[in-house]
Amino acid sequence: MSKEKPKSYVYCVTNKVNGKYYIGSHCGTNPKYMGSGVALKHAFRKYGRDQFEKTVLYYCDDYQKHEGKLLVALDAANDPKSYNLTNAGSGGSAGRVYSEETRRIMQEKHGGKNNPMYGVKQTPERIQKTIESNRRRVYSDETKRKLSDSARLNASKKYKCPHCSAKVDKANLSRWHGDNCKHRVQ
Numbered sequence: 001m002s003k004e005k006p007k008s009y010v011y012c013v014t015n016k017v018n019g020k021y022y023i024g025s026h027c028g029t030n031p032k033y034m035g036s037g038v039a040l041k042h043a044f045r046k047y048g049r050d051q052f053e054k055t056v057l058y059y060c061d062d063y064q065k066h067e068g069k070l071l072v073a074l075d076a077a078n079d080p081k082s083y084n085l086t087n088a089g090s091g092g093s094a095g096r097v098y099s100e101e102t103r104r105i106m107q108e109k110h111g112g113k114n115n116p117m118y119g120v121k122q123t124p125e126r127i128q129k130t131i132e133s134n135r136r137r138v139y140s141d142e143t144k145r146k147l148s149d150s151a152r153l154n155a156s157k158k159y160k161c162p163h164c165s166a167k168v169d170k171a172n173l174s175r176w177h178g179d180n181c182k183h184r185v186q
Helices: 038-047 064-074 100-110 125-135 143-156 170-176
Strands: 008-015 023-028 052-059
Touching: 008 038, 008 064, 023 064, 038 052
Parallel strands: none
Antiparallel strands: 008 023, 008 052
16 A cells, blocks of 8 residues: 655745745645745736745645744744745734834825725626626635635634723724724823
């Protein structure tokens, strides 16, 4: 009986131009898969995919767990030479935490009249077109499972705001509570 290597693995994608790296994991047989990180995708557009090299670090069954351990060990989210935005091995969506100054600059640059959608009235036709476009999306069974598990976990998990004691989900905690809470004492 031959032992086949698992089809899941942890990999590193390296930018040949500037040496920046991205640690990821994948379960599949597509040899062209290079990662799905937001910063990595921006780098692909900037430098071209041909300027990146993928190396499989190791094959394993519990690939997201191993990816997470490696990201934490490297503290990749805080490494300026890394494209990873979180140290989570599950495609984390938390992103980077921006300073007050950075958030102010981003608001000035992209907020209000500087936003391309500022003042644009969404017509019912445009809204319907967006809905139809989203209905045509095809998700793999694995993606559907992850989305379902994530939604179930996030819906059931409540966080307490330290400033107003409201119990809210994670999205509302970061948007309306925590450091952004109107009851926060400055």
